[in-house]
Amino acid sequence: MAAATSKQRLALAICDFLSSSLTDGTLSADDKDSIDVAINCIAESFKVDPADKTAVNAAIGSQNLMQIYGVYEKLKSTTAAKSSASSSSTSSKLPTDEEKARAEDLKAQGNKAMTSKDYANAIELYSQALSLYPGNAIFLSNRAAAYSAARDHESARADAEAAVTADPKYTKGWSRLGLARFALGDARGSMEAYRQGIEYEGSGGSDAMKKGFETAKRRVEEVEAEERDSGNPLSRGASANVNVNPGAGASSGGMPDLSSLAGMFGGNGGGNGGMPDLSSIMNNPMFANMAQSLMSNPEMMQNLMSNPRLREMADRFSQGGGMPDMSALMNDPNIAEMARNMMGGGGRGGPPGSGGQQ
Structure with missing residues (x-):
């Protein structure tokens, strides 16, 4: 069974305090039902078993929660005096x-x-070391690594943050903070932690720190791309209307229905339709405009040929696999975006939704 996290141990200590309050006279018998409900809710929420005496003893140690809180109150009462010492x-x-x-x-x-x-x-040994030498950045950083290995990433983050606060120059603390934040889904915070570590290491940072930074950066870029795609109508399957008969061009509905372009390639959307009628394609003003855009914009051609979906299509076609399913192909948001640019998006025809190419 996995070791209990700090929060689970605290939950067990709270359950023990509530149970003890019923037996030591703090609460009356009339309160028992309410306390039992509270204990059951805490146990269920934190996935702990208050009846497991071994787990409870491991959680509270030699002092119960009330005794620990008593120590805290004494410390609190002397804070002002200590701060002026x-x-x-x-x-x-x-x-x-x-x-x-x-x-x-x-x-x-x-x-x-x-x-x-x-x-x-x-974790226990590092905790004992910290009880003798509180605030030691190395001990905190090491315990953060142990918490991460035990998959208690919240505790790892807390220890790593304490470590870099105690000694920002101890760069392992930044590395372990980056790891903990990444595990908790905070890719941007992880990237920032690794960036700080690289700065304190100097000379461009160690390979391990740079690798952590690049991993977090890629995840941030993936999240940003997903956020952009979620706002793209084409990525959600939206479409407009177009007449794809030679010479007809686009209708007033804005962007053409790119899936219907499949009919131009072999007549049945690809697959077994054979070679397309290239003369018919190039007689279509829409495709002629696309070809002109490609020839006048080398960067657009490079982007087109570097798209993995198009490269896969070309390889399959060259091996005798027939034309691809253009309807499925044009659902790729990257290809749809390139097609939109070639057919007038942002150019003479205006952006999608402004009337499109006429």
Whole structure:
């Protein structure tokens, strides 16, 4: 069974606190039904079992939630006094050399646990190291790596963010922050973390950091492309009308119905229709305009020939596979966009929806 996440452990601690409140006299018997409902809701939502004593003990350790909160209240009450303390007083509270040495030993044990893929033990060992040396960027970064390996990406992100705050120059923290954000679906945040890491590394960054940045960047570009395509009428199967008889041109409906161009290639939409009647095609003013656009715009021709769908069509045709299904081909938004440009979109005929080529 996968190790419990930080939030699951907290959920178990809350359930334990609620149960204890019924038995220690904090709540009356009349409250039992309401508390039972609350415990069941928490358990179901966080996928934990409050009846599992082993899991509860692992979650709360030697102190229950009430005891932990009591410590927090004491710390809170002394915050103002601590914030106004002298720098000498502050330095006296730094870990001793003995505590640092013990923390380093715990970190080394955590590293061995990571090598053995014992991620739960590694997290515990890094946590012990941090209890002796709080805010250590290396310990936080290492625990972030352990959380990522255990697929607790939210905890990994929190530790990585704390690590880069504590020491922005410790670049592994940026790398682990980039990984955690990417795993959580935040590709832009991931790209930014890797970018920061590259800046702090200097000299253009390490290969690993640059690879992480490029991976996140590609994902951002994919998301942006999906967002653009979702707003493209052709990508949603929308169409307009056109008369594709030679000499007829487009109707007043705007963009032509590109799927009906299949009839010009072999008469039945491709496949087994054989070679098209090229003379008939070029007598059509619409296709003549397309050919003229291609010949006068080398970049458009290059883009056309680099389209993988068109290259696949050409290969299949050259191998005797017959003409392709033009109706399916023209559903490709990239090919539809090129066709729109060649047939007057953005040129003399205006953009789609402005009347089109007449």
